[in-house]
Amino acid sequence: MSGIEDIRQRAWDFGLTVTTVILLAGLGVQSFLGTVYVWWAQRSIPGWEQSSYAGYVDAMNVIAAPQLIGLVVVMGLCVPKRLFSRRALIAVSAAMVLAGIGAFAVTGSLAGGVTVYLSLAALIQVAVVSLTAAGAKGPSYLTEGRLTKLGSGLLHLGFIVFGVVVSALQRSPFMIPVFWASTVLMVGGSAMSFYANRIAVRRSAPVEHDLDF
Amino acid sequence: MLSAPETTFNELRALTDTLAAIGSPYQAVLVVAAVLLGVAAFLPAARRWRGWALGVMTVLLLVGEMALVWFHYRLWQLAAVTDPATGAVVGRVAVPLWVESEKLFVWALAVAVLGSLMSRHRDELLSGTMVVTAVLTAGAALLGRPFTDPVPGFIGQFIGYLQASSMGGVAAQQAFEGMYNSMRFYYNAWYMWVHPPLLFLSYGAFALSFLATLLMIARRHSSYETTAYRWARWGYLPLTLGMLLGFPWAILAWSGESWWWSGKVNMSIMMWLLYTAYLHARLYLRRQGMWKTVAGLSVLSFLILVLTYATTYVVPGAHSYVSNGPPSEFAALVHEAVSGL
Numbered sequence: 001m002s003g004i005e006d007i008r009q010r011a012w013d014f015g016l017t018v019t020t021v022i023l024l025a026g027l028g029v030q031s032f033l034g035t036v037y038v039w040w041a042q043r044s045i046p047g048w049e050q051s052s053y054a055g056y057v058d059a060m061n062v063i064a065a066p067q068l069i070g071l072v073v074v075m076g077l078c079v080p081k082r083l084f085s086r087r088a089l090i091a092v093s094a095a096m097v098l099a100g101i102g103a104f105a106v107t108g109s110l111a112g113g114v115t116v117y118l119s120l121a122a123l124i125q126v127a128v129v130s131l132t133a134a135g136a137k138g139p140s141y142l143t144e145g146r147l148t149k150l151g152s153g154l155l156h157l158g159f160i161v162f163g164v165v166v167s168a169l170q171r172s173p174f175m176i177p178v179f180w181a182s183t184v185l186m187v188g189g190s191a192m193s194f195y196a197n198r199i200a201v202r203r204s205a206p207v208e209h210d211l212d213f
Numbered sequence: 214m215l216s217a218p219e220t221t222f223n224e225l226r227a228l229t230d231t232l233a234a235i236g237s238p239y240q241a242v243l244v245v246a247a248v249l250l251g252v253a254a255f256l257p258a259a260r261r262w263r264g265w266a267l268g269v270m271t272v273l274l275l276v277g278e279m280a281l282v283w284f285h286y287r288l289w290q291l292a293a294v295t296d297p298a299t300g301a302v303v304g305r306v307a308v309p310l311w312v313e314s315e316k317l318f319v320w321a322l323a324v325a326v327l328g329s330l331m332s333r334h335r336d337e338l339l340s341g342t343m344v345v346t347a348v349l350t351a352g353a354a355l356l357g358r359p360f361t362d363p364v365p366g367f368i369g370q371f372i373g374y375l376q377a378s379s380m381g382g383v384a385a386q387q388a389f390e391g392m393y394n395s396m397r398f399y400y401n402a403w404y405m406w407v408h409p410p411l412l413f414l415s416y417g418a419f420a421l422s423f424l425a426t427l428l429m430i431a432r433r434h435s436s437y438e439t440t441a442y443r444w445a446r447w448g449y450l451p452l453t454l455g456m457l458l459g460f461p462w463a464i465l466a467w468s469g470e471s472w473w474w475s476g477k478v479n480m481s482i483m484m485w486l487l488y489t490a491y492l493h494a495r496l497y498l499r500r501q502g503m504w505k506t507v508a509g510l511s512v513l514s515f516l517i518l519v520l521t522y523a524t525t526y527v528v529p530g531a532h533s534y535v536s537n538g539p540p541s542e543f544a545a546l547v548h549e550a551v552s553g554l
Contacts, residue, residue: 014500017493021510024490028517031483035476039528053471060474162457176461183457187450194446213433213504 012086016078023071027064034060065114068163069097072121075156096120115168122160129153147200151192158185217295218375224291225371229363232284236360239277246273247351254343263339270346271325277360278310278322284363285310292371294392297378297385306367306396311409313366313534315359319410320522321349323417331421334428334440341424366534370395404462411455416518418448419488423515430508435498441511442495449488456485467531476528480521487514 037056041048073093096117104113132153135146161182169175192199246269253259253266285308292306311319328342353359370392377388399405425441463472472478491510497503525533 014497017497021490021494021506024486024493028483028486028490031479031486032517034474035479035483035524035528038474038476038479038530042529049471057471057474165460170464175464179457179461183454186457187454190446190450190453194450210434210436211499213429213435 013078016074020071020074020078023067023074027067027071030060030063030067061110065110069100069114069117072118072160072163073097075160076121076124092124111167115164118160118163118167122157122164125153125157125160129157145196145200147196148193151189151194151196153189154185155189155193158182158187158189161185216379218379221291221293222372222375225288225368225375228284228287228291229368232280232363233361235280236363239280240354240358240360243273243277243350243354246270247347247354250343250350251347254340254347263343264335267325267339267343267346268329270343270350271322271329274318274322274325274350277318281310281315281318281359281363288364294374294389294396295378296393297381297389303393304396304401306371306392306400307406308364308367308400309405309409311413312400312405313364314357314362315364316409316413316522317349317353317357318359319413320416321346321353323413324349324420327417327421333443334425334437337428337437338421338424338440341427342421345420345424367395367400398466402462402466404458404466408455408458408462411451411458415448415450415452415455416522418444419452419515419518422448422511426508426511426515429504430512433504435504438495438498438504438507442492445488445491445511449492452485452488456481463531470531472531475530475532477521477524477530477532480517480524484514484517484521487517490514 034056041052041056045052073096076093076096077089099120100113100117102113103116104110107113129150132146132150159182161178165175165179165182169178250266250270253263259266289305289307292308293302294304294306295302324342325346328339328346331338331342374388374392377384422441422444425437425444429435429437429441463478487510491507491514494503494510495507498507
């Protein structure tokens with residue numbers, strides 16, 4: 001990779017990370033405002049829970065859905081960027097979002113549209129995790145070390161699968177097994193990512209270069 | 214001759230009296246110890262004894278926890294739930310050790326134990342750890358009062374159940390159904406034995422991460438951030454697992470109740486999102502000025518953690534100890550103002 005390409009790559013990675021942080025913070029702000037609203041409504045509007053809670057939940061879901069999809073889109077753009085050109089990646093991500101919107105238009109169900117999108121994202125993430133486990137050079141992570149990358153891939157896959165559980169499987173007999181799979185992926189992936197140097201066969205102590213800010 | 218519910222009621226009262234007899238002076242000792250610990254955290258002359266002071270407080274809290282284990286065991290022996298229709302005992306209520314009045318106590322214990330075990334930047338973190346432990350311990354003794362007012366929600370419900378059982382008829386059947394459901398879906402649910410301790414473990418680790426972040430801000434050196442990160446990842450795993458485990462349980466236990474996007478759930482999600490954002494942002498810690506964002510996210514995450522804890526007592530909902538009361542003056546004013554827009 002040439003110097004200029006490397007700089008562009010780093011700027012792209014940094015931009016995606018900043019976008020991730022903003023989306024996470026955005027969902028956090030929504031949660032906080034939701035809490036304040038619940039507190040106010042419970043104390044101010046008689047019978048609010050019986051009359052208006054369902055509408056409130058629908059509104060929160062509608063606001064959260066694009067942010068959740070945004071997070072998964074960023075995830076999809078981040079890791080497989082060496083497998084495809086950036087233009088191709090953006091095109092694939094846009095096509096997946098359009099497929100979700102199409103499903104929403106056809107079924108009239110927001111959960112249905114989100115589920116279609118997340119299912120497609122899960123398929124791509126499975127491919128990314130498989131390539132990472134096989135040691136392919138294509139997937140590109142912000143972290144170093146194969147176990148760390150594998151852990152990162154698994155926890156992101158778990159996040160997507162958990163999204164599918166919430167959006168599509170709450171009344172399904174498959175909910176519990178799929179939920180447990182997502183839990184194992186998220187927690188196991190996080191642990192693998194955090195403590196890769198301790199569980200690796202060939203251990204290497206992480207090098208820390210201390211610096212003053 | 215006393216009926217079975219009356220006998221149980223008398224034994225229950227004797228048990229809570231015994232706990233109070235031990236616990237009343239113990240809670241006073243906790244308050245004094247918390248004050249001394251807080252003072253020792255700031256006294257330069259006490260610097261070399263700080264590790265010992267935290268150790269003594271940890272032992273003191275562990276002794277209290279042992280007393281609570283004994284109390285809960287005796288409570289389980291007494292808390293038989295009997296079907297009035299058949300007279301058969303359908304189960305015993307196993308009240309977890311980290312609900313109602315015991316929550317702050319468990320959090321204090323988690324911080325004290327983790328603080329006693331910490332090694333990296335130990336000397337610099339001891340003062341802050343002592344202050345946090347002292348505040349939580351004093352809060353547990355003065356606000357929670359787990360020894361003089363043990364698990365008041367359960368005791369209140371169980372006494373009501375015993376009273377109704379002694380009357381018989383429809384009241385007994387209704388009280389039995391309420392107690393049985395509480396036992397099955399709340400107190401004896403495996404989730405209640407796993408979810409809260411995981412969260413209190415994570416809260417303890419995040420408190421130490423917060424203290425290390427404050428050190429990073431004060432001294433502007435990356436090694437403190439590394440310590441903060443190590444404690445944050447220690448807290449993130451039980452937090453993630455504990456929160457995830459809540460999902461299928463909530464669907465089962467709160468079927469038909471308004472829990473999705475409720476106040477406590479919202480705040481918990483926010484806390485997890487912020488810690489996730491922090492863990493992402495720190496990947497670029499060495500980028501120019503990025504440490505400020507990382508520090509800001511770490512501090513904000515901990516403040517939201519404290520708010521999340523407090524939400525249980527402020528915002529009504531399925532996951533809350535506060536009920537829908539009459540509108541407060543402030544809320545009424547806000548309502549009036551919004552309605553007028």
